[in-house]
Amino acid sequence: MTTCSVPLTPVPGPRGLPVLGNLPEFGRDPLAFLTRLRDEFGDAVRWSxxxxxxxxxxxxxxIAExxxxxxxxxxxxxIGWAFKRVVGQSVIMSKGEDWRRKRSLVQPTVRPRQVRAYAATMVDCARSAADGWRDGDRVDVRHQMALITQRVVLRCLFGNDLGDRTRALADAMNVAEQVIGAELRGMSLFLPGWVTTPARQRxxxxxxTIDAEVHRxxxxxLREGRPQGGGAEAGRDxxxxxxLAARDEQGRPLSPREVRDEAVTLWAAGHETTSTALTWTWHLLSASPSARDRLETELDRVLGGRPPTIDDHDRLTWTQQIVKEALRLYPPAWLLAGVAREGATLGGTRLPAGTVVWCSPWTTHRDPRWFPRSTEFRPERWDGDSPDPVPDHAWYPFGGGQRTCLGARFAQVEAVLVLATLAQRFRLDLPPTPVTPRAALLLQPSAPLLATVRATGR
Incomplete structure (x- = not known):
């Protein structure tokens, strides 16, 4: 448990409307609204x-506490009917003993040793995409990154690319992300599940579509024979x-429905989070020639023209810093929350039961108190000898505590290896125009990022 030395003194925030509270202002522009709470009212603000x-x-x-x-x-x-419809009762929605059981079963699948085993797949998928690029091509950056990360997660999760069904599944997941994001910002968040809307029908x-393929x-x-003691014994890893191989302390497996929920959650998180982070990374690199030059110099020095491997990851320090800084400026998961139970305290102050306590990586990561020149892309701020050390929990794109995102290591390794693989051969040049983020389920660019592919000659 993390203790806090800073007293919590909540202050009232902006007045809201009857019943709706601050929902209209929040819904119009969540990022601006949350930044306003921080800048105009302080570190602990009551709102509704x-x-x-x-x-x-x-x-x-x-936030740490x-x-x-x-x-x-x-x-x-x-957080709404739509989100639960997609992820079911996976580990991210479970609590108590059910959460502890599921976490113990799911966590081993994404431990560092397992991530290491998937690194070659990450590089292979990036190389395959790069083989289709040509100097002077015009590409939609988000679409290209999504194709790569989707192929990675499908191969790591299901063992293959699923062939013709891949496009239908991708389209289905895109619909899910759009509906969930819209629900989080509107009145449909409070509608009971039996209410039918066009978005809910979609x-x-x-x-x-997702369920049919995953259950298939x-x-x-299961027809192949449930593997005992690990996937390798069944010839699959x-x-x-x-x-399917996981067993709890009583020797019980996950049910087919539980496997479905965890698989879909890992798929959604592993695909969308990393593709979003990479999209913003290319946007930032295009506007920072010095950072891009330093990246290419590091790739030449460490890799010498060969594809990266997991053993190169720790030596690609500047590449890691670029990804970390992109996650600071544009954290895909931009809002986190918990509901206070009876007796909950924070900063020594008791919270009324039922209070929803929110924090936002977007606003914390861009707070000039913790990050000098906070809106600038400066990967050097993560140098080991930086004069401005970052406080604990001022950077938390994957959450924190026991409920830290289980796929955090997978996502960070994937982003570094994919970026290294692509940047060895190409630059993506984007027009120098402002890009507005859109706060949906994840923090996405509000318009397509169309880049010109430039071969580096390496």
Missing amino acids: LGPRPSLFLSHPEH LLGARERAYDILD LRAAVS LIRAR DLLSRL
């Missing part, structure tokens, strides 16, 4: 999202095989 009393945190010590106590003193926030169809794969694996 619809009828729910809320508290917004901006100080890293308060919140994230460190989420399993002990806070419940999972019910989501039901998308989830049916699960049934096929993908994440799905390991989920």
Whole structure:
């Protein structure tokens, strides 16, 4: 548990409307609204999202205490029908004993040793994409990064690319992301599940497509014979095989429905989060010639023209810093929350039960108190000898505490290796125009990023 030395003194935030509270202002521009809470009101601000009393945190010590106590003193926030429809009762939505059991079964599938085994797949998928690029091509950066990360996660999760079904699954997941993001910002967040809207009809169809394919794969694996003691014994070493092989302390496996929920969650998180981070990384590099030159110099020195491997990861320090700085400026998961239980305290202050306590990597990562020149892309701020050390929990793109994103290591290694593989051969030049982020389920560019491919000659 993380203790806090900074007293919590909540202050009232902007007045809201009856019933709706601050939802209209939040829905119009969540990032601007949360930044306003931080800048105009302080480190602990009371507000309301619809009828729910809320508290917004901006100080890293308060955030550290919140994230460190989420399993002990806070419940999972019910963030809407759409989100639950997609991820079901996976580990990210479970609590108590059910959460501890599922985490113990899922976590081994993404431990560093397993991530190491998937590194070659990450590089292979990036190389395959780069083989299709030509100098002077015009590409949609987000689309290209999504194709790579989707192929990575499908191969690591299911053991293959799924052939003709890949496009249908990708389209279904895109629909899910759009509907969930829209629901998080509007009144439909408070509608009961039995209310039917056009968006919910689209989501039901998308989830049916996802379920049909995932359950088909699960049934096929079960017909092969449930692997005992690990996927390798069955001749497979993908994440799905390991989920089916997992046993809890009583020797119980995950049910087919539980495997479905965890597989879909790993797929959604592993695909969208990394492709989003890479999209923003290329945007930032295009506007920073010095950072890009230093990246190419490092790749020449460390790799010498060969593809990267997992053994190169720790030596690609500047590449790692670029990814880390991109995650600071544009954290894909831009908002986190927990619901205070009876007796919850923060900074020595007791919180009313039911209070939704929020924190935002977007606002914390761009707070000039913790990051000098906070809106600038400066990977050098992560140098080991930087004169401005970053406070604990001022950078938390994957959350923190016991509920840190299980796929954090996978995502960071993938982003570094994919970036290194592509940047060896190409630059992506984007026009020098401002890009506005759109706060949906993830923090995405509000318009396509169309880049010109330039071969580096390496």
